[in-house]
Amino acid sequence: MEILQFSGGKDSLACLYMLEPKWDNLTVVWGNSGAAYPETLELMEKIKKLVRFVEVKADQPSFIENVGYPSDILSIRSTPLGHVVHGTNGRRFTDYLSCCNANLWRPVDQRCKELGATVIYRGQRKQDEKKGPIMNGQVVDGVKYVFPLYEWTTDQVKWFLGDRIPSYYLAEKSSHDCWSCTAYLEDNWERIKNLPNEKREHVMNVLMDMRDVIKRDMNELDGVINGCLQ
Numbered sequence: 053m054e055i056l057q058f059s060g061g062k063d064s065l066a067c068l069y070m071l072e073p074k075w076d077n078l079t080v081v082w083g084n085s086g087a088a089y090p091e092t093l094e095l096m097e098k099i100k101k102l103v104r105f106v107e108v109k110a111d112q113p114s115f116i117e118n119v120g121y122p123s124d125i126l127s128i129r130s131t132p133l134g135h136v137v138h139g140t141n142g143r144r145f146t147d148y149l150s151c152c153n154a155n156l157w158r159p160v161d162q163r164c165k166e167l168g169a170t171v172i173y174r175g176q177r178k179q180d181e182k183k184g185p186i187m188n189g190q191v192v193d194g195v196k197y198v199f200p201l202y203e204w205t206t207d208q209v210k211w212f213l214g215d216r217i218p219s220y221y222l223a224e225k226s227s228h229d230c231w232s233c234t235a236y237l238e239d240n241w242e243r244i245k246n247l248p249n250e251k252r253e254h255v256m257n258v259l260m261d262m263r264d265v266i267k268r269d270m271n272e273l274d275g276v277i278n279g280c281l282q
Contacts, residue, residue, distance in 0.1 A: 054171040055164050058082045058099070059156075060092050061227030062217055063175030063201055066209045068099070069216065070200050071173060079104045079167060083160040085112040087230040095218065108163045110155040112230055120144030121258050122151035122235040127265040143261045148235030156229070164195075171196045177209075178202050220246070234258050 056071060058064045058080045071078055080103045082096055099105060116122075119132060123145040129138045130145045164172060176183060176199045186192060188199040201209060210217055220228060224246060226239040231251055233240060244255050 053079060053168045054173070055079045055081055055167065055169045056173040057160055057164065059175070059227060059229065060095050060218075061175065061229075062209055062213060062221055063177060065095075065175075065216065065218070066204075066212050067173055067175040067200050068103070069213070075103050079106060081106045081108060081160055081164055081167070083108045083110065083156040085110050085155040085230050086114075087112040087232050089228040089231050091218065091220070092228045106163060106167065108159045110159050112151070112155040112232070115151065115154055116232065119150070119154075120146040121262070122146060122148035122233060123262055124148060124235050124237055125262075125266050127269045129269070130262075130265045142265070143258065145262060145265070148233075151235070169195050171198060173198050173200060175199070175201055177204055179205060231255075232258075234262065 054074060054077060056064070056068060056078060058068065060082065068080065080099060082099075082105070084096075084107050086109065096105075096107070120130070121143065126145060126147050128134045129140045130142065132144055132146075134140060135144065172195055174184075174197065176188075186197045188197065188202045190197050204212075210221070218228070220243075224242040226236060226243045228243070231247060232255060234255060244252060244259075246252075247255060
């Protein structure tokens with residue numbers, strides 16, 4: 053079975069349309085974290101009418117409640133185990149890779165295996181700053197991974213999509229995955245700024261709490277370094 057792992061971002065969307073000749077035999081698998089944007093859900097409804105579509109549901113809000121908000125910079129004492137060991141309290145945080153893995157990557161990969169995938173397509177490109185460990189054309193556990201856009205630039209992707217590109221890419225750099233994401237901040241600040249007022253206020257409160265616990269740790273680190281240099 054040939055499967056496209058679909059995020060709804062511009063690269064996976066371009067990959068979908070590039071694979072149009074294969075649509076009769078292609079299955080699109082999308083991971084719904086449970087914190088999807090309304091416009092992302094609308095896009096998925098359109099995609100469902102085009103191809104065989106499988107939705108994989110996770111529960112990111114429960115993950116955040118039990119484990120913590122995703123962060124690019126992590127204070128160990130603000131993690132669930134850190135709260136126990138250090139006796140700290142307040143908002144909890146976790147590394148962003150664990151959050152994505154629990155709510156998107158692992159559930160989607162597991163469903164692809166259950167479906168009997170032999171070929172998995174992804175929108176990953178060589179130009180991407182963040183990449184998974186699997187390379188274009190690599191075979192892992194009998195599954196071949198193919199990245200049709202691997203050599204493409206961002207401009208080529210936008211040109212290929214034309215008016216099919218989601219409108220928010222005209223003002224933002226990042227895709228609309230989880231509205232409550234508090235990581236990938238080098239790409240996400242525009243997306244956060246453009247959130248509806250109530251959601252933006254919520255995310256900003258989380259980011260300010262994150263800043264406070266990181267400052268606390270940085271102050272302690274500075275104290276150690278300065279003390280050792282004296």
